[in-house]
Amino acid sequence: MAGTVIIGAGQAAASMAARLRALGDTRPITVIGAEPVAPYQRPPLSKAYLLGDMALDRLLLRGADFWADQDITLCLGRTVTGIDRAGRQVLTDDGAALGYDALALTTGAVPRRLPAAIGGDLGGVFTVRTLADVDTMAPDMRAGRRLAVIGGGYIGLEAAAVGRKLGMEVTLIEAAPRILGRVASAETADMIRRLHVAQGVRIVEGAAVDRLIGTERAEGVRLADGREIPADLIVVGIGIDPDVALARDAGLNIDNGIAVDGTGRTSDPAIWAAGDCASFPHDGRRLRLESVGNAIDMGDLIAANMLGAEKPYQPKPWFWSDQFDAKLQIAGLNAGFDQVVRRPGDGEHGGSVWYWRDGRLIAVDALNDARAYMVGKRLIDAGRNAAPDLVGDPATDLKTLLK
Structure with a gap:
């Protein structure tokens, strides 16, 4: 058999x-x-x-x-x-x-890699996908060293956060006009950017990479505008x-x-x-x-x-990302959103961003805001809606949206 x-x-x-x-x-x-x-x-x-x-x-x-x-x-x-x-x-x-x-x-x-023609095959250039990847790069992640992160998506941001927590000097480079450009609203990106800047990460947006500097091992990143960012190691998080x-x-x-x-x-x-x-x-x-x-x-x-069930797949998307001591929780899919509401949360780095498409609630991003995530996820999973003006009003008790 x-x-x-x-x-x-x-x-x-x-x-x-x-x-x-x-x-x-x-x-x-x-x-x-x-x-x-x-x-x-x-x-x-x-x-x-x-x-x-x-x-x-x-x-x-x-x-x-x-x-x-x-x-x-x-x-x-x-x-x-x-x-x-x-x-x-x-x-x-x-x-x-x-x-x-x-x-x-x-x-x-x-993981996508940088082309060898621009230095992607140099030593000291890492991706983060497997246990072997992390075991190989871990000895280089030390206090006082310079880390350049290429890519402002979640993997790049998480690597930048770890670098700072280890006492490294960190520069994050994003080719698009802003971080998280493909996966989140400008409002969510603003929350995450403020968090990183407050922790000492230097973020360079709208900056395409020309090539990596170095012969056998990478020593930095040259940007398309001619700027050079020195680095002792480079993490590539470009998808x-x-x-x-x-x-x-x-x-x-x-x-x-x-x-x-x-x-x-x-x-x-x-x-x-x-x-x-x-x-x-x-x-x-x-x-x-x-x-x-x-x-x-x-x-x-x-x-x-x-085994014969023949059940159709009905996804209930949820995601999360831990950066520094903050947790970003995401429910739903924001593809094609046409309305966004930012709701303040508790503390300096907290709050939620709610997305609608054609008047229907489709996704919620919640940073250090477990209640917003819980309420948003329950509404989305049940196919229920929430009025944008109520969500955006700080006086609204979110739990009343579930009634």
């Missing part, structure tokens, strides 16, 4: 395998991961783990005894080289061929791309990731996909979510659908 093979050993894979067993599936389950470590949490890598506040054993999603007790086989440090769809086999770099009845692709995403290479080589449909239907099936009915690598139909378009919540929910759903 071939059973289920899961390619990728991240959050979606761990959730899917565990749920299959919880639902009573007794067939063989094999999880193949390129990294030599059991499935672990990625969000703490660029925060608590890099700071030294979280040990490796706390990163792991499950203890070694769980996988053994559940009779789930982990094939770690193995790379899948191809998928034989006709023969229903997965081929690995050690020459093995694993048969499958059902195959799941949870291959995640790969990620879905890892679709295996799926594309196997002839599966690709559309903003590995295209799946509402149940999580790819264009091959025996193959499923979940997590960062997968795009699914939502509101008349294809949506791909890069979040822990999506990986868990899709993994759980596909496990049930592998």
Whole structure:
């Protein structure tokens, strides 16, 4: 009996395998991961783990005894080289061929890198995606050193916050006119910018990178306007791309990731996909979510659908980002918003930003404001609305919006 093979050993894979067993599936389950470590949490890598506040054993999603007790086989440090769809086999770099009845692709995403032509291959240039990435850069993250962060998205901002907490001199460089330009409103960006500036981060916006300075190791960043920013190390956080290479080589449909239907099936009915690598139909378009919540929910759903549930995926997006001692919590999706209301919160660095599209509440960003996040998430998950004037009025008790 071939059973289920899961390619990728991240959050979606761990959730899917565990749920299959919880639902009573007794067939063989094999999880193949390129990294030599059991499935672990990625969000703490660029925060608590890099700071030294979280040990490796706390990163792991499950203890070694769980996988053994559940009779789930982990094939770690193995790379899948191809998928034989006709023969229903997965081929690995050690020459093995694993048969499958059902195959799941949870291959995640790969970080974008700077081109080698402008110095992206120099020493001292790091991305933050895997445990090995962070273990490699950690010795260079020391007090008094100069850190340049390229990219003003959440990964870049989190790296900048960690650098400052470690006592580094930090400059964050964003090519767009402002930080968080692709993912948040100007109001949310203003809150985050003030937080970073107050903590001593230098933020340079509207500044394209010309090239990195250095011969064998990066020594700084030259901007397109000629300015030079010296640095002892550089963190590149310019986004990620879905890892679709295996799926594309196997002839599966690709559309903003590995295209799946509402149940999580790819264009091959025996193959499923979940997590960062997968795009699914939502509101008349294809949506791909890069979040822990999506990986868990899709993994759980596909496990049930592998066993015949045929349930459609209904995402309930939520995200978070820890920066310094502040927590940004996000509910919903703000794509296409046409109205924004900023609501003050408690303290100097706190508050929430609420988004509407065509008069309907679609998302909330809450910085150090757990109540705003809780109320906003409950409204959005229930498909309920809230009047912008009430939300923006500091005298409004947000809990009354739930009545």
